[in-house]
Amino acid sequence: MKLAELNSGAKARIVSIRGKSGIKKRLQDMGILPGEEIVVQKVAPLGDPIEVIVRGYSLSLRKGEAEDIEVEVLE
Amino acid sequence: MKEIRIVVAGNPNTGKSTLINAISGAKLQVGNWPGVTVEKKEAELTFFDYKLKFIDLPGAYSLSPFSIEEKIARDFLFTGAYDVILCVVDSTNLERNLYFVIQLMELGKPLVLALNMFDEAKKLGYKIDVKLLEGLLGVRAVTTVATKGEGIDELKRALVEVAERKILPKRLSYGEDLDFILERLRVKLREMNPELGKEFHQIGVLLKILEGDRELIELLKIKVSEEEIRELTEHIEKVHGEDIETFLADVRYGLASGVVKQVLSKPEIRKITLTERLDRVFLNRYLGIPVFLLLMWILFKLAFDIANPYVDFVDETISGPVAKWSGALLEVVSAPSWLSSLILDGVITGVGIVLSFLPVIGMVMLLVTLLESSGYMARAAFLMDRIMRTFGVQGKSFIPMLLGFGCNVPSVYASRVLTEEKERRLTIFLVPFMSCGARLPVYVVFISAFFPERSGTVLFFLYVLGILVAISVGIIFHRLFYKGVSSPFIMELPPYRFPTLRDLWVHTWMKLRHFVIKAGTWILAINIVIWVLLNLPWKPENPQESLLGKIGSAISPIFKPLGFGDWASASSLLAGSLAKEVVVSTMAQIYEAERPKEENGEINFLEDLKDIVINFGAKTKEAVVNVFSTFGIATLEPEGPEEAEGLLGRLQGHFTPLSALSFMVFVLLYWPCFVYGIATKAELGSFKLYGQAILLHTAIAWIVSFLIYQLGRLLGF
Numbered sequence: 192m193k194l195a196e197l198n199s200g201a202k203a204r205i206v207s208i209r210g211k212s213g214i215k216k217r218l219q220d221m222g223i224l225p226g227e228e229i230v231v232q233k234v235a236p237l238g239d240p241i242e243v244i245v246r247g248y249s250l251s252l253r254k255g256e257a258e259d260i261e262v263e264v265l266e
Numbered sequence: 267m268k269e270i271r272i273v274v275a276g277n278p279n280t281g282k283s284t285l286i287n288a289i290s291g292a293k294l295q296v297g298n299w300p301g302v303t304v305e306k307k308e309a310e311l312t313f314f315d316y317k318l319k320f321i322d323l324p325g326a327y328s329l330s331p332f333s334i335e336e337k338i339a340r341d342f343l344f345t346g347a348y349d350v351i352l353c354v355v356d357s358t359n360l361e362r363n364l365y366f367v368i369q370l371m372e373l374g375k376p377l378v379l380a381l382n383m384f385d386e387a388k389k390l391g392y393k394i395d396v397k398l399l400e401g402l403l404g405v406r407a408v409t410t411v412a413t414k415g416e417g418i419d420e421l422k423r424a425l426v427e428v429a430e431r432k433i434l435p436k437r438l439s440y441g442e443d444l445d446f447i448l449e450r451l452r453v454k455l456r457e458m459n460p461e462l463g464k465e466f467h468q469i470g471v472l473l474k475i476l477e478g479d480r481e482l483i484e485l486l487k488i489k490v491s492e493e494e495i496r497e498l499t500e501h502i503e504k505v506h507g508e509d510i511e512t513f514l515a516d517v518r519y520g521l522a523s524g525v526v527k528q529v530l531s532k533p534e535i536r537k538i539t540l541t542e543r544l545d546r547v548f549l550n551r552y553l554g555i556p557v558f559l560l561l562m563w564i565l566f567k568l569a570f571d572i573a574n575p576y577v578d579f580v581d582e583t584i585s586g587p588v589a590k591w592s593g594a595l596l597e598v599v600s601a602p603s604w605l606s607s608l609i610l611d612g613v614i615t616g617v618g619i620v621l622s623f624l625p626v627i628g629m630v631m632l633l634v635t636l637l638e639s640s641g642y643m644a645r646a647a648f649l650m651d652r653i654m655r656t657f658g659v660q661g662k663s664f665i666p667m668l669l670g671f672g673c674n675v676p677s678v679y680a681s682r683v684l685t686e687e688k689e690r691r692l693t694i695f696l697v698p699f700m701s702c703g704a705r706l707p708v709y710v711v712f713i714s715a716f717f718p719e720r721s722g723t724v725l726f727f728l729y730v731l732g733i734l735v736a737i738s739v740g741i742i743f744h745r746l747f748y749k750g751v752s753s754p755f756i757m758e759l760p761p762y763r764f765p766t767l768r769d770l771w772v773h774t775w776m777k778l779r780h781f782v783i784k785a786g787t788w789i790l791a792i793n794i795v796i797w798v799l800l801n802l803p804w805k806p807e808n809p810q811e812s813l814l815g816k817i818g819s820a821i822s823p824i825f826k827p828l829g830f831g832d833w834a835s836a837s838s839l840l841a842g843s844l845a846k847e848v849v850v851s852t853m854a855q856i857y858e859a860e861r862p863k864e865e866n867g868e869i870n871f872l873e874d875l876k877d878i879v880i881n882f883g884a885k886t887k888e889a890v891v892n893v894f895s896t897f898g899i900a901t902l903e904p905e906g907p908e909e910a911e912g913l914l915g916r917l918q919g920h921f922t923p924l925s926a927l928s929f930m931v932f933v934l935l936y937w938p939c940f941v942y943g944i945a946t947k948a949e950l951g952s953f954k955l956y957g958q959a960i961l962l963h964t965a966i967a968w969i970v971s972f973l974i975y976q977l978g979r980l981l982g983f
């Protein structure tokens with residue numbers, strides 16, 4: 192499943208990240224790496240971007256980038 | 267005295283600039299969103315017999331930069347001259363911060379950690395074993411609360427000690443395989459670059475080479491063997507099943523989370539934070555955007571209502587007692603009549619009127635400072651991203667735009683957080699549509715003269731119109747000229763924070779200071795030129811026959827369809843293209859010249875002083891009543907048909923409410939000021955964008971004012 196498909200409140204574990212090298216590198220530097228837990232906190236009023244919690248802090252990113260993050264849903 | 271150069275680095279928004287301010291008394295810009303500091307800044311102080319020189323770097327998430335300001339940080343860390351690195355760590359966010367600390371450790375320089383935001387960590391119930399952390403990393407760590415100045419002394423001592431004794435951080439193990447590869451690379455590098463010093467053989471550099479950071483390799487001027495590197499990375503990819511970048515991030519984050527597991531204990535039950543509660547409203551699906559607009563309306567109305575009585579006060583004081591005393595003084599020293607006229611009609615009228623708006627401008631600066639420090643900036647970016655994307659920029663572009671409510675100039679620099687060149691240019695181009703403090707005098711004068719009962723609403727309309735025009739122009743320009751795609755929106759949302767009163771005051775004053783200095787220099791100079799133009803050929807019968815009058819009359823037909831085709835408006839707009847404060851200055855000077863001169867009243871210094879004090883009290887009372895009336899608690903008694911005199915009365919003679927509105931809209935949108943122009947040159951390397959902006963903004967201003975005036979007339983206003 193993709194991160195972009197999760198509803199707010201959903202909890203998941205990151206499986207893999209695809210995407211252009213620069214963006215992928217940035218996401219990784221922000222702590223988005225396989226094996227990490229990630230929680231979808233909020234979706235913006237216009238449906239995009241989304242806010243997630245990863246490694247204990249809030250990060251916002253677009254659905255476009257979230258499409259490239261493969262996750263497995265927890266619970 | 268021995269100088270110690272301390273470079274301050276760390277993740278964005280961890281409190282680096284706040285900490286330097288606390289240590290050295292500097293007044294560096296701070297704010298609660300990532301990306302406040304966008305260039306290197308310095309501050310220094312003496313500590314015993316040391317001169318500590320701090321270099322504030324923009325924040326960075328890693329040494330692989332994503333935007334201009336991160337590149338500045340990386341380049342300085344690799345090539346700058348410094349004795350010790352002070353890494354400021356957000357204690358509530360240890361894991362991601364340690365990921366950066368680990369990269370700093372790779373540079374092989376003395377390193378000290380400031381575990382900042384320790385108050386917030388405590389409040390969350392976090393316990394950090396500082397001694398263990400120091401032991402694991404081999405660095406000194408000091409807990410600090412930058413906003414309260416806690417831990418500063420210990421930090422200074424640690425910095426001196428670590429710099430003097432050159433205490434280097436531990437060399438962490440990255441696993442047998444990678445350690446072996448790095449060793450091989452080091453030997454190879456030394457062979458190929460025998461002339462380079464040992465700082466080039468640090469793991470930081472080796473890892474950068476392995477990662478293939480071409481930019482940095484070029485910057486350091488080192489020779490590498492592409493083939494050798496390819497061989498090594500292929501080996502890693504084969505053995506570990508990951509590409510090199512993922513592998514390195516994995517290794518470093520692995521180390522970081524290993525350390526965090528040992529040193530940090532979090533409480534079992536997590537409380538719901540204030541930030542989460544607030545975001546339920548501010549980022550609500552349905553309420554988010556309406557709440558933003560409502561907040562803006564309340565804040566602007568409050569700012570206007572509180573400050574407006576003081577505008578009258580300063581104005582009455584300057585045009586009353588101050589002008590009277592100066593006149594008397596000039597008479598005493600028997601100054602020539604041209605000099606008295608220059609000082610009274612030119613300087614006191616022209617500059618005085620600008621100064622009289624400082625209370626209003628100050629209130630708006632206070633609001634901008636509040637906005638900056640609260641954490642709402644990042645939320646605004648989050649809310650607006652979807653809209654901004656339709657024209658090829660992104661949510662982060664909205665931050666410079668909101669900052670533009672204070673002054674457009676810092677916004678130009680703040681756009682560095684944008685990664686795509688086109689997106690940055692377009693943002694800079696749109697910023698002047700955001701109504702800055704210099705335009706307020708025009709609004710205040712016209713609103714007081716024509717819309718006294720609807721002050722908040724009209725002001726709100728102007729600010730929102732600025733945003734709407736920026737968005738519409740953005741959409742059109744995106745189609746025609748700047749066909750860029752917006753860069754990815756990846757942004758940290760910091761928790762909401764309350765600024766300390768001291769910070770609020772310092773940073774409001776820093777913004778206001780800009781206007782005061784400008785009033786005493788540029789605005790003064792322009793006013794003198796205007797005075798000269800208004801009095802040449804020498805002392806004309808009628809101001810319209812002056813040089814200024816002739817120029818104004820020549821261009822005034824352009825403005826006729828907009829509702830203000832008189833020469834005074836035209837001259838004021840022309841002069842105001844340099845700086846928008848000058849629009850009212852020029853009007854005041856012209857109307858002053860048209861006014862029949864009367865004799866000065868009696869001079870009684872003490873009497874006048876008493877009047878000033880009494881007047882101040884009365885205005886304060888008025889401001890307080892205004893605040894309550896904003897919330898409908900009390901209603902303002904209209905003081906009967908106000909007989910406006912001076913500038914306001916003159917305006918009422920020359921404008922109708924509709925043409926006044928059209929005039930304000932024109933001032934809002936036309937010709938960005940020249941200080942903005944200089945900033946764009948500094949950032950983009952040429953005046954090309956400023957030239958385009960002058961032409962296009964003025965054309966857009968004309969069209970919008972035309973529509974407002976003509977539609978208004980059709981509707982019968």
Ligand SMILES: Nc1nc2c(ncn2[C@@H]2O[C@H](COP(=O)(O)OP(=O)(O)OP(=O)(O)O)[C@@H](O)[C@H]2O)c(=O)[nH]1
Pocket residue numbers: 277278279280281282283284285295296297298299300301302303304323324325326382383384385386410411412413414639763765769
């Ligand atoms: N509660 C608390 N807030 C702090 C502390 N230090 C800084 N802040 C706040 O954190 C925010 C960020 O501070 P800055 O000094 O601008 O951070 P910076 O690291 O310079 O940020 P960039 O320049 O964007 O990299 C501001 O709102 C500060 O008031 C602290 O120790 N405790």
Ligand SMILES: [Mg+2]
Pocket residue numbers: 282283284295296302303322323324325
């Ligand atoms: Mg800073």
